[in-house]
Amino acid sequence: MEIPRHWRLKKQRYSLQGEICPHCEGKIFPPRDVCPHCGNDARTTFTFSGRGKVYSFTHVTEAPAGFEETAPYTVALVQLEEGPVVTAQLTDVEADEVEIGMPVEMVTRKIRSDGNERGIIIYGYKFRPVLDGAR
The missing domain is CATH 4.10.1060 (ZNF265 like)
Incomplete structure (x- = not known):
């Protein structure tokens, strides 16, 4: 891109x-x-508030081109508190700890880089479990 x-x-x-x-x-x-x-x-x-809950999820073990450095990872459908459902990678959580209905919040993290040392690093939203006391 x-x-x-x-x-x-x-x-x-x-x-x-x-x-x-x-x-x-x-x-x-x-x-x-x-x-x-x-x-x-x-x-x-x-x-949007950036808060929501996991609606559904899957674990990616063989990442598509450009995302190999982050595999394996978990991708979720996150239903935002305001209604829309977004697709996002989950972070700061182990694959076996993810469950449907788990409260999550948006964080800005590195999504990927273009692969060479002078290329751009792409940041965007991911979701992590809500930290204790944050809700």
């Missing part, structure tokens, strides 16, 4: 910034300008 695209997605990847529909109040992530709930324009910025 080219550098300009990373900059365009920065708010979405670093702070879970999506949209809210001014017509039906639907929360949208990722942002898409047209509300999937009612079909009207939805260009009002909304920043």
